[in-house]
Amino acid sequence: MSSFLHVEWTVRTVETPRVKRPCGRCGHVQPFSSTGKFRLNANGNRLDAWLIYVCAKCGNRWNRPFFERRARQSISDDLLQSLQTNDPALARKVAVDLPTASTGLAADTDMAFSIEKKLLGLSVESDAPLSLTLLNPGACRVRLDRVLAEGLNLSRRLIHQLADDGVILLIDGSKKALKKPLRHKMRVNFSFEPSAVPDLRHRLFGLVHPLE
Ligand SMILES: [Zn+2]
Structure with a gap:
């Protein structure tokens, strides 16, 4: 499920x-x-x-x-x-x-940043398994692909590969937004858990136990 x-x-x-x-x-x-x-x-x-x-x-x-x-x-x-x-x-x-x-x-044009992760919702009844909302209240100057790479502890190359494969879906923009500065309130969906990243949920929120 x-x-x-x-x-x-x-x-x-x-x-x-x-x-x-x-x-x-x-x-x-x-x-x-x-x-x-x-x-x-x-x-x-x-x-x-x-x-x-x-x-x-x-x-x-x-x-x-x-x-x-x-x-x-x-x-x-x-x-x-x-x-x-x-x-x-x-x-x-x-x-x-x-x-x-x-x-x-x-x-250095890219600033160092921290990511605070919060669980907003959890349900077993959806086709969209994973959804991420990104907030940037202080207008930290950093590219979206770098935030995703550091937050998920994956390489930037893999982030772009996942976008090419349709795993990463940018709700209000095209893939080009990955190379642009992070805006306040961006929504990113993950269409499924790719075999390349079997522990995506864990990486998104640091979950200790995989959700069934
Ligand atoms: Zn060095």
């Missing part, structure tokens, strides 16, 4: 802007995310401060200069304390405000 499952995903931005730069460990350009932590170094009367980033793929660290070789007396006690305690407000401000253009760094 097929059962109907309606799940809602709410997508939210979780991070400050990422920066694209070459990663020494990965060997090519990767997005780096701020850890929200600072590193301070004193050299005589001079201080250096960096905001620590990590490669989104491999976790390799990169210290992004905030200021370098500044005289201790030119730094307020408040700022020093914020750096020493990794003040979240300061870390956010630095990550948002630091210019990328002058440093030859590229901002």
